[in-house]
Amino acid sequence: MMILIAYASSEGHTRKIARHVADRIAGAGQGVELMPLSEADETLDLGRFSGVILAGSVHVGQYQRALGEFAGDHGKALSxxxxxxxxxxxxxxxxxxxxxxxxxxxxxxxxAATGWHPGRVAQVAGAYLPSKYDIFRRFVMRRIVAKKDPQADLDADREYTDWAALDALVDDWISGQAKEAT
Ligand SMILES: Cc1cc2nc3c(=O)[nH]c(=O)nc-3n(C[C@H](O)[C@H](O)[C@H](O)COP(=O)(O)O)c2cc1C
Structure with a gap:
């Protein structure tokens, strides 16, 4: 089994999630290739992979453009x-x-925009990373986080990701693939 993990990340947290998932899959003895979507090009052969994980993050109500373009270009094959x-x-x-x-x-x-119908979707909590934001982003994100999480220290980076829940989800998805392959 060879799994492709392709990701887009604006402030780096989805990259961390993608690396974590790659380590989890490799630790389970499966083959895995990790690729930032910024490096995707026409030489990529999806036929080499038995499954694909795509990851991206929401910014102002949208995923990264590179994710949308990749999913749109390969929507049929991915589905x-x-x-x-x-x-x-x-x-x-x-x-x-x-x-x-x-x-x-x-x-x-x-x-609807890409034509890719993911087999499974995981909504994963991301991170608040003021150390990585420019002035505009810091201003916007401080207001959002202050409202959503009144206890938060607005000057400190904070990960909201539940890593154990992510591991359980990945394990479950991988075991589903392994069963299908036998
Ligand atoms: C400028 C900006 C806009 C954001 N907009 C949203 C949003 O509309 N909805 C949301 O749930 N999260 C939003 N977030 C939170 C990100 O999805 C979260 O920080 C995520 O961990 C970012 O992942 P990345 O580091 O891989 O880019 C926003 C973050 C930033 C910096």
Missing amino acids: AMPSLFVSVSLAAAGHDAEDWRGLDQILEDFI
């Missing part, structure tokens, strides 16, 4: 193979029904 979409956001860190409806809508729009 025909086992796939997992790791959608990273701060909305997924909370339990606000409106935020979750927003995530559903962003996903629905993404699927």
Whole structure:
């Protein structure tokens, strides 16, 4: 089994998630190739892989352009193979029904725009990283996080990702692929 993990990351947290997932899969004895979507080109042969994990994060209600372009270019092939979409956001860190409806809508729009129907979707809580933001981003994100998480130290980086839950999800997805392959 060889799994491709392709990701887009603006501030680096989705890259960390993608690396973590790659280590998890490799640790389970499966083959894995990790690729930033910024490096994807026409030489990539999806036929080499038995499954694909795509990961990206939400910024102002949208995933990265590179993710949309890749999923759009390969929508048909991706839909025909086992796939997992790791959608990273701060909305997924909370339990606000409106935020979750927003995530559903962003996903629905993404699927409609790209034609890729992921076999499974994981909504994963991302990170608040003021140390990586420029002045504009810091201003916007401080306001959002102050509202959503009144206890948060607004000057400190904080990961909201539940790593154990992510591991459990990846293990479950991989074991599903292994069963299908036998
Ligand atoms: C400028 C900016 C806009 C963001 N917009 C949203 C948003 O609309 N919805 C959301 O849930 N999270 C939003 N986030 C949070 C990111 O999805 C979260 O920080 C994620 O971990 C970023 O992943 P990355 O480091 O891989 O880019 C935003 C973050 C930034 C910096």
